[in-house]
Amino acid sequence: MTALPVRDADEILVGFTRALRAAGVPVTQDRTHGYLAAVALVGLGDARATYAAGRATLCASPDDLARYDQVHQAYFNGRDGLPRARQAQAGVPSYSGLPLSEEGLEVGADDSDTEVARAMASDVEVLRHRDIGELTAAEKHRLNAMFASLRPRHPVRRTPRHESWHRGSVDASRTLRSSLRRMGEPAEIQWRRRGRKPRRVVLLIDVSGSMSSYADALLRLAHRMTQAGPVETFTIGTRLTHVTRALRGRDPERALVAAGETVPDWSGGTRLGETLRIFLERWGRRGMARGAVVVVFSDGWERGDTTLLAEQMAALRRVAHRVVWVNPHRGKSGYEPVQQGVVAALPYCHDFLAGHSLATYAELLEVVGRA
Helix, strand or coil, X not given: CEECCCECHHHXXXXXXXXXXXXXXXXXXXXXXXXXXXXXXXXXXXXXXXXXXXXXXXXXXXXXXXXXXXXXXXXXXXXCCCCCECCXXXXXXXXXXXXXXXXXXXXXXXXXXXXXXXCCCCHHHHHHHCXXXXXXXXXXXXXXXXXXXXXXXXXXXXXXXXXXXXXXXXXXXXXXXXXXXXXXXXXXXXXXXXXXXXXXXXXXXXXXXXXXXXXXXXXXXXXXXXXXXXXXXXXXXXXXXXXXXXXXXXXXXXXXHHHHHHCCCCCCCCCHHHHHHHHHHHHHHHHHCCCCEEEEECCCCCCCCHHHHHHHHHHHHHHCCEEEEEECCCCCCCCCCCCHHHHHHHHXXXXXXXXXXXXXXXXXXXXXXXX
């Protein structure tokens, strides 16, 4: 029998916070430090106390609690036959997933020669990083339910109007009015800042034949983003189709059915330059793309003139606040951006991102939220 390697306690706990973050719980660096401090205070030997310490320090909303329980169970109890705590209390996951070198926990041995992973990923976490184009029908069905874990954060822009705030510049008018109400006596200084409102996001989703294996997931992502803020969605292929109204329904399945009935050119050819020209003439320059974050989902295969595509991308960059190109092949090993469409478009993109898995979609939402 080969003894299991003993892992440092902090190393294991930090790995748990990373697994939580990958599962959609917004675990910040400060919350991680708070979690480690809380566990050090209550003692790692008390499973119930450390479990409660994580819920208190790492979860920011009631929605995070159920996900915390799932990740905790998968991370610490993900494998059978591994050493457990001496006494697991009812209702609290015991430390069976990783051997810990803390007083009150046993470090055992296993018949297998395989070392215990430093941070065990659950099957859910593995599925998050799988290429959507290679999933089976059953795996895609499971992945569809996981889109609810995405947390879109819309970018904001400043407005000409000001709003009251607890700091910023002095609001002379409000300060003076407050002083007059006190018969000229000095009053508390009032502050203001420039108002803010959500910045529009425009999604252009390629539904041509080469993108058919990703089209359903991309529309689900668009539906998720539409529920969170001002988003306009178009499909591009041989023609341009506006599908925002279809995606506004709260039920994702019904919304995708409605979008599918709206789009007439599923799995057709790709004329990116022509569809971008139509978008800019009918929608973009009239204000929809002006000052917006425009995200193009496409693999870059272009059947039309790439010179036209380059011209339209240059025009799009001039009116948009930020242009993001998402390619499902970008994150694959050995990929090189050699497609004519990608070569023509890249000089006018602010960001060139991967878009083949749920994890890359979460990264995309972070980029859009910071735009």
